[in-house]
Amino acid sequence: MPTNPQAYRPAAALLTLGDRFYDPVAAADFPETRLRFRNDRAASQVGLETLDDGEWTRAFGRFVPLPDTLPGPLALRYHGHQFRHYNPDLGDGRGFTFAQMRDGAGRLLDLGTKGSGTTPWSRAGDGRLTLKGGVREVLASEMLEALGVPTSRSLSLIETGEALVRGDEPSPTRSAVLVRMSHGHIRIGSFQRLAYLRDADGMAALVAYTLRELYGEEPGGEQAADAARLLDRVVGRTATLAASYMAAGFVHGVLNSDNINVTGESFDYGPWRFAQTWDPDFTAAYFDHQGLYAFGRQPEAIHWDAMQLAVSLRLLADSAPLIAALDTFADRYQAAVSAAILWRLGVRPRDADSDRALVQATEKALRTTGTGIDRFFHDAFGGGLPHRYGPEWDNVRTLLTAYDPRSDRTHPHWRGEPCAMSIDTVEAIWAAIDERDDWSPFAAKIDAIRAMGAALR
Template sequence: MTGDAQPAEYRPEKPLAALADWLGDPVEPADFPQTILRWRNDRAAAGVGLSALSDAEWIRHFARFDPLPATLPGPLALRYHGHQFRVYNPELGDGRGFTFAQMKGGGGRLLELGTKGSGTTPWSRTADGRLTLKGAVRELLATEMLQALGVDTSRTFSIVETGEELRRGDEPSPTRSAVLVRMSHGHIRIGSFQRLAVLEERDHMAALVEYCLTQFPGPVPDGGGEPATVLMNQVVERMADLAASWMVAGFVHGVLNTDNMNVSGESFDYGPWRWLPHWDAGFTAAYFDHAGLYAFGRQPEALYWNCGQLAIALRTLSEAQPLLDALERFGPLYMAHVRRRWLWRLGVAPLGDERDAALVAACEEAMRESGVSPDAFFHRHRFGRSARGALAQALDGYEPARADHPLWSEPAPPSLVLERVEELWAAIAQGDDWQPLMDEVAAIRRLGEALGPPPAPAGHA
């Protein structure tokens, strides 16, 4: 969901209702003891005609979950399976969230509201279905920064503190609780297809493919193909671009299981994420990722592997070879997306694949040698400035690609390395001071304004 939403009328939709009987389970939201509004994303709400809601109406819909008019009749916890750290788990599903509304955005595309921390569901197992307030704050920061850096990401639409005390083994307890609403184009995962394949629900698989092709439209491969093959090509294109966008952003998602892979191509479900303090392919975000399976430099391979699991699931509907042909497009697409996004963040116009690839390699080497963070590196060398040695040689002949902005004359850009995130949370935890967080969001949005949107991939409007 890159780019700012344009003002729009509220246009409710409910295509998910046609799949609800076999894709999810109706659930009831938790009845929270308090509802303190901490964040409302009026920029995103304007794009779906909801920014005029009063705070009381906002809480009623996005903390008490009274249905929005003419959309889904009630919350739906989705069912799915997934590989978790490459181990298949058939006991998954929305354990602390649900989908509860669909609507058209200003551009005419479907948008969806889902939750995190809204209570238990049939898929909660032994968990409490809740979200810590710190987890909600971290998700807000991640989505705002990723959006600024051109990543196709879900948006943090709402955060309401809920007045419960939660106990967690990985942070000081008891800790404060919240319910979060995210906006995205959809919540259909690779794991959604894996579940249908295991259960041999061929008709439902075909219906889900058709739903995704209709609601998440994308380019059709040359020569067309059967629906499953078309979808496979589209997902490979989106995942290759998503992997590239994370690498250029210096972002480590942390948990790239197939149940965390949205076939709409959006980055979502933020847990132990980190931004790189320095350029290190082995940097790992999740403390429980002992083998470094989802380390920074292994993210493209992880998304390629996950696309392979989608291909296996889609064998229910298709011959193997067209799916394999689609899968093998991942590598070249990924490299092209890295070059496009890298030069965009650096603020220079492309000169051609070989020159651009050499520039990317020179930048990586300069970051390794200097030890600076990607945020600091791209800021320092915006428009090709301040380069020396091999980096200056690699930049020879490149021209600025975008107008200047006052941000690039400032000492440093916004950065969400761990220390900064903890500093912002400490202001809330110790003094209930939300102003530093709001100021940081404003600074991040200014970064997005300075960068502008990334150029579209070749062949895309």
């Protein structure tokens, strides 16, 4: 059941940017709308958990406007680097933003879609989402939330009754529309588009909007200073994002600049995978032939994307303060990855040198022994390493003795097996849905993930 429900607080901040940032669009008229997943826990943060299933389906499958927010769906415009190649022909091609509201802390939240139909930016795409893709996105976002990764939330998944043809999975296949809830949908690519167009006024407006609405900071009135301040905030948030991916053993798969939210919140889960062992070369996307976005290269990739934001902000600011902000990424990442791994180990931080030594020893032992990531963190939570971990783990075991647990192991989760998300697990969940329309393994996995999240907290 939802806890600590909030009042519904609609907003329409996006409209203040003006129509050069988006295109009004209409949702597809789907043959049917069958509710498959509703996230009342997330909905309770913005006062939407009281919707009955009929109201929910009309709002998130037919996109009947919610009261007093955006009057209709808006497809956002952006550019981006895709595998380091600049593409000016991007934008929301199978999604849109259709509502905004504020949570109990006053933070702005967007409701956006995936699979809601074609837009002016669809190019040759059909604007649709496979049901399997929707199931995978729900699983990814739930798992990442439980593991402490800043992530968008999957709010709703509705099956839409169309048969889709895809080249990379058995076709025809079932269709769906997903609604995600996130702190904005402004991407690094949103700024790249304005730099490409040499639109200084638009850039200044987007900087001000992002500071005010997504960071809760009033712009100072000096455009160059605001641009440098925004980059500093984004560098901090994206360094934390990169660190949280590593601690979670997560590989996003497609860390293009149009897939990096300037709030540092992970989103848009396509060819994601969780690495089973600490293999820096492990990739998620079958088309990532050069390993550009491999597990161990994700901090580098995200830093590179932040550099593209800095390049874009040169439209407003001199290079020196932008370079100074970029140069803090490595130190911020190191601090964040230490904090993330210690959190997953269930121990309290000590000092920077000790924490770094423990993290480096842990990474080395995971890499050289091939021990499962989820198995290790499950067994070691609270700072105690079982005796079956051999001499390769002696350094980790010794270093852990100096740490105090931040939590005990009384939660029932710790008495069971690790809650992992291997590709085999995902495929088994999908097979039950595809072959028998059996959603019970999917529901059971969501319950197990949330139990793990509660135990980690």
